[in-house]
Amino acid sequence: MASARNIWKLHKYSSIALLPFIAYLLISILRFSRLSYEQILLEISGTWSIFFILIFMILGIFHMNTGINEIMDDYVHDPKVHKLLKILISSFFTGISLFVCLSILMILL
C-alpha cells in the first residue's frame, strides 16, 4: 500500500509541475499561429525548446500513465481485461515517447 501512496503523491506532484508546462504550451500554440513555418522551426529547434519538450513529455507521460491506471483500478475489475488494457496503455505511451523523440530528431537534423 505504501507504494500506491507514493505513486499517488508523485501523481499529485507531477500535476503541480505540469501546470507551467501546459500554460507555456497553450501560449506557444497561440504564438505559433501567427508565425511562418521557418520561424516556428527556428523557435522549436532551440536548446530550451527541446529541453522543454523532453521534460514535458516525461512529466506528461508519468502523469497520464498513473492517472489512467488509477481509473482502471477503480472501474476495470476483470483481471484479463485489466492486464490487456495495461499492455495497450503501455504501448500507447511507448509510442508517444518514440514519436516525440523521432520528431525532435527530425527537427534537429
Next chain:
Amino acid sequence: MNSPLSPHLQIYRWQTTSLLSILHRISGVVSSLGSMIIIIYLLSIGLGEDTFKLVISISDNVFIRTVLIGLSFCIFFYILSSIRHLLWDYGYGLDLNVAKITGWTALSVAVILTICFWLILYGVI
C-alpha cells in the same frame, strides 16, 4: 486489484460533485488521447513545410476543428479541476457547498477560456 470497488455508474444517483469528479477523469483521459494530436503537429514540423501545411489545412476541416475545440475545453477543465483537487489535498474547499461552487466555477471558467483561446487563435481578439 484488491482495492475497494467504485460505485457502478449505471446505478449511481447523479450529483453535482460526482458528475464533476467523473468529468475530471473523462477530461484527463481525453487530454491524454489528445496528446497524440500535439505530437502529430510536432512530427509534421520535423517532416517539412509541405507536411506541416497539409496538417494545418486538415485542421481547418469542420469535424477536426470541433474535435480540437472539445480537446482544448478538456485541457482547460482538467487544469482547473486539478487545481481544485490539489486544494482539497491541502484541506481547502472541502465543504460540500464550496465544492459545488468551485466545481461549477471550474466548468464555467473552462468554457470562457476555451472561447477566448479560439478567438485569439482566429485573431478576433
